[in-house]
Amino acid sequence: MPANVIVNPVAARSADNFDQDKEYRTAWLKNLMGKPLTDNEQRAYSTAANSALPAIPESTANEIIKKMYEVAPILQRCKIFHVPGNFKFAVEGTNNDAALHTENAAITTAADNLGSVSLTGYEIVKLVKASRATANMAINAFESYIVEIIAEAIARKIENYIFVGTGSNQPGGVAQGGKGASGAYTKGTDLVEYSVAVTEADVTSAYGMLASGYERNAVWAMSKATFFASFYPLMNKSKNNLIEFANGKYYIMGCEVYFTGSLEVGTAYLGDYAYIVGNYSQDITVVKSEHSGLSTNSIDYLGSCVFDSKAIAGLGAFVKVAKAAGD
Secondary structure (H helix, E strand, O other): OOOOOOOOHHHHHHHOOOOHHHHHHHHHHHHHHOOOOOHHHHHHHHHHHHOOOOOOOHHHHHHHHHHHHHHOOHHHHOEEEOOOOOEEEEEEOOOOOOOOOOOOOOOOOOOOOEEEEEEOOEEEEEEEEEEHHHHHOOHHHHHHHHHHHHHHHHHHHHHHHHHHOEOOOOOEOHHHOOOOHHHOOOEOOOEEEEOOOOOHHHHHHHHHHOOOOHHHHOEEEEOHHHHHHHHHHHOOOOOOOOEEEEOOEEEEOOEEEEEOOOOOOOEEEEEOHHHEEEEEEEEEEEEEEOOOOHHHOEEEEEEEEEEEEEEOOOOOOEEEEEEOOOO
């Protein structure tokens, strides 16, 4: 009589070829597409939901962040965090120089202090109305579609806030990064105004206003229209190397030029964007609704995140160059 074979539960589990992360990613995407799930996918989806794991798969979330950095590279230069809820970031306040010490003499504590930047959160959303044909796309193609549409729209909005956000009922940024009260820029201190066109003296003056140490990672930010109308005419290799072009990028006094459509024509900033702090208190999520698109036979996909940002003002990390009012 043949012996009964007892199945090893560990071996049986291995035989399922069950990859939790992979199965959950596929299940999450298929759920958005309205496709049925396999047993393994259903198990992964249920396990993740019961474990309070993020709704969006980690791999898809990483693709969204990667795409955002491609669309708005300035984000790579800022200090961006992913901390749930309100967030307070300690920043350097008064920082006195080191002192010469006489041997055996008492050492007095320097009168240094720390400041802080407090970030809350504002919802940034993108609603996409898609054809029901998306349900017939391949899984990877659908993921690329969602990443492309959602990430690009949200990244451009966040970039806009980094450059022109007021910080009042919305994220803030470099526009409040001056030395003055509430981050205002002051002519002759960290603001250079020009009349008709930017001169070489304007450029060197702006560079000189940047506080010591910030020039190492500083970039110029402006629209293409501002650069080619007001800065590019200064390019004269036979005279100086004020403006150079290398490896597909322009440089002004050695600092890279970052082009953005967020800044109005005539305005430019020079500074170290590591002194803009941002936080995703809620990472990007994507949900769908078939009911809201019923009248157009479409499916609505809503991408959203909760974000806030602020410039660390008062340090001299930024200088503004702008056309004078009325000119």
